[in-house]
Amino acid sequence: MTRIVHLSDLHVSGAHFLSGVAESVIQSVNEIAPDIVVVTGDLTQNGSYPEFASAKEWIDRIDCESKVIVPGNHDSRNVGYLLFEDFFGARSSSLSYSDVTVVGVDSSQPDIDDGHIGREKYGWIAENFETSDLKVFALHHHLIPVPMTGREEQIPVDSGDVLELLDRCDVDLVLCGHRHVPYVWRLNDMFVVNAGTACSNKIKARTAQCYNLIEIDDGTLRIYRVLPSGEQELVVDFIAEKEG
Numbered sequence: 001m002t003r004i005v006h007l008s009d010l011h012v013s014g015a016h017f018l019s020g021v022a023e024s025v026i027q028s029v030n031e032i033a034p035d036i037v038v039v040t041g042d043l044t045q046n047g048s049y050p051e052f053a054s055a056k057e058w059i060d061r062i063d064c065e066s067k068v069i070v071p072g073n074h075d076s077r078n079v080g081y082l083l084f085e086d087f088f089g090a091r092s093s094s095l096s097y098s099d100v101t102v103v104g105v106d107s108s109q110p111d112i113d114d115g116h117i118g119r120e121k122y123g124w125i126a127e128n129f130e131t132s133d134l135k136v137f138a139l140h141h142h143l144i145p146v147p148m149t150g151r152e153e154q155i156p157v158d159s160g161d162v163l164e165l166l167d168r169c170d171v172d173l174v175l176c177g178h179r180h181v182p183y184v185w186r187l188n189d190m191f192v193v194n195a196g197t198a199c200s201n202k203i204k205a206r207t208a209q210c211y212n213l214i215e216i217d218d219g220t221l222r223i224y225r226v227l228p229s230g231e232q233e234l235v236v237d238f239i240a241e242k243e244g
């Protein structure tokens, strides 16, 4: 079995970060002992050096060798996208672990909240998905509107083209954040999974801080919504139809 923990929207800052909740998140994630950790952006609130340094310390405390981390719109504020590279490496990256390939892309633009992937990345994305692995695409912005988030805004301006690309590449799972509301859509053969905020006070209405756990095991895919305490709720239990 391969386990992926999907965290998003930490918003490390004086105003929004809840360190006690983050402590619980780290403890419960380390108890899960995931094979892969994906962090889909908004690690910081303002993209500042102290925020990135603190975000790095928190993320380093998660015991996992295989992490894919992409920036969010908040990380690219104030030229923070350069600091992101200093602390976490390339803004777009891919990783293969066992029979899973994760491709993470930077969907942010400096000082603009709208998402944008960009045609220049489409070839690189397709190349990385030339594999028989289970395919996971990770980005900060939501590719599909998320219910209970109010007026729709900031969806990637090229989300239609990106969804078509991912569908053509037979992507199994899309992981995103930004809206701070957890939700799962199934679109054709893809699950599009939004994460809530893991440990910030920037929650909407009746939602709470949470993260996602995805378990992949020989044709089955399970998605759990996990509270910081570690309490899990199964939200998707999927068995792939075997071909032939």
Ligand SMILES: [Fe+2]
Residues within 6 Å of the ligand: 009, 011, 042, 072, 074, 178, 179, 180
């Ligand atoms: Fe956010």
Ligand SMILES: [Fe+2]
Residues within 6 Å of the ligand: 042, 072, 073, 074, 140, 177, 178, 179
């Ligand atoms: Fe965001």
